[in-house]
Amino acid sequence: MISEKTNRILLWFNLILILIITSAVITFLVMKRSGEKQTNDPGVINSMDMLRKELSLTDEQYRTVLLENDRTIRKYNIVFDMMCETNVAMLEELAKEVSDPAVLDSLSRKVGTLSVSLRRHTTDYFMNLKSICNEDQQKELTEILKRMMQIDELCKSCNKRECPRKERINNIGK
Template sequence: MVSKNTYRILIWVIVILAATSLSMGISFWYHKQQDKKAAEKQKQQVEMPSEQRTRFFREQLNLRQDQMDIFRELNREYNRSARRISNQLEDLRIKMVEEMGQQSPGKEELDSISENIGNLHSDLKKLTIQYYLDMKEVCDEDQQQKLNEIFLTMSKSKEDVSLPRRGGRGKGRGPQ
């Protein structure tokens, strides 16, 4: 027979375990929500929807209507080409992961895929450079300076791969 003291201890253990589980669940949910908010905020700061890109440039650069028409056409051409390259990159990444998942992945095949990915990245960068230069050609001097600032901000905030920082998490130790 279980004594009254043992019964009370078991009740308290259950209450403590339930409270711990509940607080852990709430904490997990809270941090997940915070991560979602932070990711959404960063995405809004970094990415500019392609259909709104022309409007964004109009507002930021104070474009005239004739400039807007040219920017709109440049944007369409850039989006078409960039989307094609982006789709090819996605296909190659999937192919690479599938090959790595094989029982005996082919090193030569993976090297070939990697080289193709690198070439497509290069093509995408060249396309972006040409897009920038074409837009710059349409702008006056003040607009060119602002356009440069916009592209600089966008290029600083976009990375294909997030690498860990050297020397800890932003503690000011060493180059990052």
């Protein structure tokens, strides 16, 4: 026979487990409902839907773009995680009483390499998008890229009065 003390402990343990499970289920249901509200909110702009509309993508093109987007986001997350780890290591090294210049140099090079990797993933992504698009869509994609890169803003802050790049920028995609 189980002693009364053990029986009470098991009873309280079961009650605590029931409370935890109930709160988890309620949290899950509340989060699911709030997620549905966000996706149905007309004020929320999904960048992939916006891209679909601006480029007039077909259903097949859109599915391909979504797959490419998912693949690229996974790569970005890996690189961002590595960048975060490297930045933390650099901060730890800088916080030491005596920092090792060789370690800092190595970490700086790693940050540069990761930054290049991120840029390459971005260019690969847009090259793959371009290959999915027809000629008119490619021109529109170029205009979208120009807006995303805020090239016009760079020209406003440039210290050159008559910059030859401005004409080159205006001719891109034409």
